[in-house]
Amino acid sequence: MGKLELVSVIVTTYKRANLISRAILSVLSQSYKHYEVLIVDDNPVGCIEKKETQAVVRKFLGQANIRYIDLQGNFGYALARNVGIRESKGKYIAFLDDDDEWLPHKLTEQVKCIQEDSSIGMVYCRSVNLKENGEIYKSNKKKLPSGYIFEKILAQDIIGATSKVLVRKSCIDLIGSLNELTPTRADHDFFLRISKKYKIGLVDEVLVNFYIEGNRLSRDFEKKLAGWKFFFASWEEELKKYPKAMKSQKFKFNYEIGKILFLKGETKKSKQFFKKAIALKPYMLKAYFLLFCSYLNISSNKIGLK
Structure with missing residues (x-):
């Protein structure tokens, strides 16, 4: 050193x-x-x-x-x-x-x-x-x-x-x-x-x-949504230069917001975000799983989701 x-x-x-x-x-x-x-x-x-x-x-x-x-x-x-x-x-x-x-x-x-x-x-x-x-x-x-x-x-x-x-x-x-x-x-x-x-x-x-202390993922939908909008606006030019990065972040946005809504029990709203996430990355099985749970109204507690 x-x-x-x-x-x-x-x-x-x-x-x-x-x-x-x-x-x-x-x-x-x-x-x-x-x-x-x-x-x-x-x-x-x-x-x-x-x-x-x-x-x-x-x-x-x-x-x-x-x-x-x-x-x-x-x-x-x-x-x-x-x-x-x-x-x-x-x-x-x-x-x-x-x-x-x-x-x-x-x-x-x-x-x-x-x-x-x-x-x-x-x-x-x-x-x-x-x-x-x-x-x-x-x-x-x-x-x-x-x-x-x-x-x-x-x-x-x-x-x-x-x-x-x-x-x-x-x-x-x-x-x-x-x-x-x-x-x-x-x-x-x-x-x-x-x-x-x-x-x-x-x-x-x-x-x-x-x-891990309970649910570490914030359930504050409005705050998370505003944070994502700020991110996309701040890094818009760079994301345009790197299409793969843009696709990756759009997937994460839709999956994360969908997950927050699912954790809050708002499964009807969560479906639209999971569908958009799947359209971006059809091979991401975790989005399919939560979409399936949303349709069946399975609670996050039953699947151990945090």
Whole structure:
């Protein structure tokens, strides 16, 4: 490994006082010790969750290099992360959601990777989804790309979550921080802007644990729909240049919105989205399955859908 550079770890939290200790402890357990931790509290003033979060965080203050930033309101994850970025002092930025957990060598491996090539703007890694009892819920074993992979990220958000990445601060200074205007998909937009200018590095091993806590897929139909519209409008020109990426994203849009409606029990509405998804990718069996369940009014609980 090269020079020991400071990593700014931005932990954003909202209504998860019961989980944030695990996230913080996973940072304190890192083999790479040259870091600062910025805990950004996005809980509204006066709510019980803020008081509970402050009580938990208070136990860690004074350890390592931990700072607590109170936003005095609920402004959303994009703004919360951006505040952390503005307050950071490190050469590299890492993000950690309050319900996620890093493996002990996460920072060591990613810093090593990003230092090997100055043209790399961001490094990501593999992750695994776990149930609260530690049992594996889902693990992605597909081959993952690296390098100049803008088109691949445009077609499919292969990175997924900010808890998996390490980013050069100078890269963010150039491309800008997270877009606070988009209702959803701010992470994907952020990754796209980075990959358009920089190489993307990969540490090809599991370094992050995601814990499945009930239904992780938002059922807020209007918010999801608005986020997708914002995405298509923002990246319209690039999507036109890459028809395969456009087709892939249109499939994902129709499948995801259909799934949200299905989870809400609105099977009549979900059918039209699944039909459009199938027309785009007739070989995707999961769309056929949910369309079949929609016609039979089978509840999501009966098929174990989350």
